[in-house]
Amino acid sequence: MTDGQKNAAPKRPHTLQMEQNSRLCIGGVLGVKSYNEKEISLILSDYILVINGEGLNIGKLNIDEGSVAAEGIILSLRYLKSLEKGGFLKRLAK
Numbered sequence: 001m002t003d004g005q006k007n008a009a010p011k012r013p014h015t016l017q018m019e020q021n022s023r024l025c026i027g028g029v030l031g032v033k034s035y036n037e038k039e040i041s042l043i044l045s046d047y048i049l050v051i052n053g054e055g056l057n058i059g060k061l062n063i064d065e066g067s068v069a070a071e072g073i074i075l076s077l078r079y080l081k082s083l084e085k086g087g088f089l090k091r092l093a094k
Contacts, residue, residue, distance in 0.1 A: 011045045012066050021074045024051065029066045032058070040070055048080040 014028030026042060026049065033041035033048060035058060040051040056072035 014044050014049075014066075016077075018074065021053075022071060024070045024074055024077075026068045026070070027066055029063065029068045031063060032061065032068070037072070042068060043082070046082060048082055050078040050080060052076045052078070 012028040012030065014026060017025040028044060029042050030045065031043040033043050035041070035056075037056050038052065038054065040056055040058065042049045042051070051070060051074060053075045054073040056070055056074075058068060059071050060067065060069035062068075
């Protein structure tokens, strides 16, 4: 086993379930990167999931189970490559 494999975060498939544009349940979450009423950034196995909206609130958070429930007006979801996994900025710095 290499050093990279020892320190790698466990792979978890993620799931999304959205009700209207006001409630979002996400599974497979490894952590919360940042959070405020306009943006929530969640750490997934290979990506960062960015939720943009208005009046966003994390109603349920259980990192042990990998589940998060967010409420508010959800306007967009974006996936960003995780920098730890060799994203654009990490490759640019080489």
